[in-house]
Amino acid sequence: MTVRLRAPRRIAAMASMGALALTLAACGGTTKDSSSGSEGGPAAGNATANPNAPLKKGLKIAFLPKQVNNPYETIVDKAGIEAAKEYGGEAKEVGPSDASASSQVSYINTLVQQGHDAILIAANDENAVCGPLKSAMSKNVKIVAYDSDTAKDCRNLFINQASSEDIGRSQIKLISEQLDGKGEIAILSATANATNQNTWIKFMEDELKKPEYAGLKLVKTVYGDDDDQKSFQQTQGLLQAHPNLKGIISPTTVGIAAAARYISGSQYKGKVALTGLGTPNQMRQFIKDGTVDQFALWNPKDLGYLASYAAASLASGQITGAEGEKFKVGRLGERTIGKDGEVILGPPTVFDDKNIDQFNF
Known part of the structure; x- marks a missing residue:
């Protein structure tokens, strides 16, 4: 089944680059x-x-x-x-x-x-x-x-x-908008002990408890250890193990780039939404080829x-x-x-x- 990936609304109060030194x-x-x-x-x-x-x-x-x-x-x-x-x-x-x-x-x-x-x-x-x-x-x-x-x-x-809370909650908002609030999602994180990643994931899980996200289901969190090849393989494994998966959040620059590379050359392109935290130079080609709709970073x-x-x-x-x-x-x-x-x-x-x-x- 093909998921319609619509262009989400821009997050309010999006800062200019000069204001990113918050x-x-x-x-x-x-x-x-x-x-x-x-x-x-x-x-x-x-x-x-x-x-x-x-x-x-x-x-x-x-x-x-x-x-x-x-x-x-x-x-x-x-x-x-x-x-x-x-x-x-x-x-x-x-x-x-x-x-x-x-x-x-x-x-x-x-x-x-x-x-x-x-x-x-x-x-x-x-x-x-x-x-x-x-x-x-x-x-x-x-x-x-x-x-x-x-x-x-x-x-x-x-x-x-x-703000750790802003990061975590905004990731759920982004994926929800791309999936019209429905479908199975997964998280591709960095290392299992990373303080920032775990804090963000905690807020993602809390955000998912809100009634407006009742149609989303977090089925798995995996760890790519901020290693490009392992993150690539973890993305492949997620999609194979969860055939109904509709979206992936990867709040790590290594992970989101590896996941985008895998999806862009696979049958899942245009069917599985991907968002997370990445740099513009890493992700530009995947935005332009339609693999990724939106992602975020400071x-x-x-x-x-x-x-x-x-x-x-x-x-x-x-x-x-x-x-x-x-x-x-x-x-x-x-x-x-x-x-x-x-x-x-x-x-x-x-x-x-x-x-x-x-x-x-």
């Missing part, structure tokens, strides 16, 4: 002598912020992504490295080639030994990295989580790309840029991570630290055949 909320900071919580945030301790302090020159910071060579995280990290040049810092990217739970641990230890002022981490597992991160914080190394959070007491700040360059300035502000003593503190982020302006150290970039942009050529990342 308000961020960062998490509590810590000092060398104190990593206990306070009212200001999970790790704010008794440190005192000096908002007038200049950014220190020569700061050494490092980006530790879930895995290197991930196209999305490469964009984020490169933007953060470029931002460091603006404030006179030195930045680099290091990390594992796989996205396993413990693969980041040895890199954290090495970066501490090398005397870095700040480590920025997109955690593969919120708990596996906690011990080494706490050890780093005890040596006055500032820890900024970005994209995928750690446990709250294991970092000073968390730079969140968008500006990953702005995410890396902001994370870099947040790390520098912490290491320079401008902020401690307490709720309500403010810091300047170069071309993105001033940002305010919110509850639990989370700074939210804002609602993602929805990309379709009408606007995708306006973006290049």
Whole structure:
């Protein structure tokens, strides 16, 4: 049976690219002598912020992504490295080639030994990295989580790309519109332990409980481990195991691109809807050939840029991570630290055949 994929309504208040560097909320900071919580945030301790302090020159910071060579995280990290040049810092990217739970641990230890002022981490597992991160914080190394959070007491700040709730619920809205609210759907995620993915999925599942989605049925969640070939195979497996499947949500840039590649060359093209989170450059061909109607994402360059300035502000003593503190982020302006150290970039942009050529990342 062929599913009619109609062009969905655009999500209201879709931001322009310039506005994608949304308000961020960062998490509590810590000092060398104190990593206990306070009212200001999970790790704010008794440190005192000096908002007038200049950014220190020569700061050494490092980006530790879930895995290197991930196209999305490469964009984020490169933007953060470029931002460091603006404030006179030195930045680099290091990390594992796989996205396993413990693969980041040895890199954290090495970066501490090398005397870095700040480590920025997109955690593969919120708990596996906690011990080494706490050890780093005890040596006055500032820890900024970005994209995928750690446990709250294991970092000073968390730079969140968008509201986790907004991301999760908007994914259900997108797939529902494409399927006229009826049919079996599945989720193709990254790793089973990924903090961000699991949080988004939780909100997707909650959104599905609403009466307006009674016609949708989530039949399976599978994991491609942010590996292109495994994600491709998982897509194939889903469609073979569930012959009535009408839609797939893949909230991972690796997963959605692999799923689109499989569907575009299969009998399912035009019959199975696909949405999720991807970059315009990855997904442009699949939008243009009709494989994908719409997908969403924020500006990953702005995410890396902001994370870099947040790390520098912490290491320079401008902020401690307490709720309500403010810091300047170069071309993105001033940002305010919110509850639990989370700074939210804002609602993602929805990309379709009408606007995708306006973006290049």
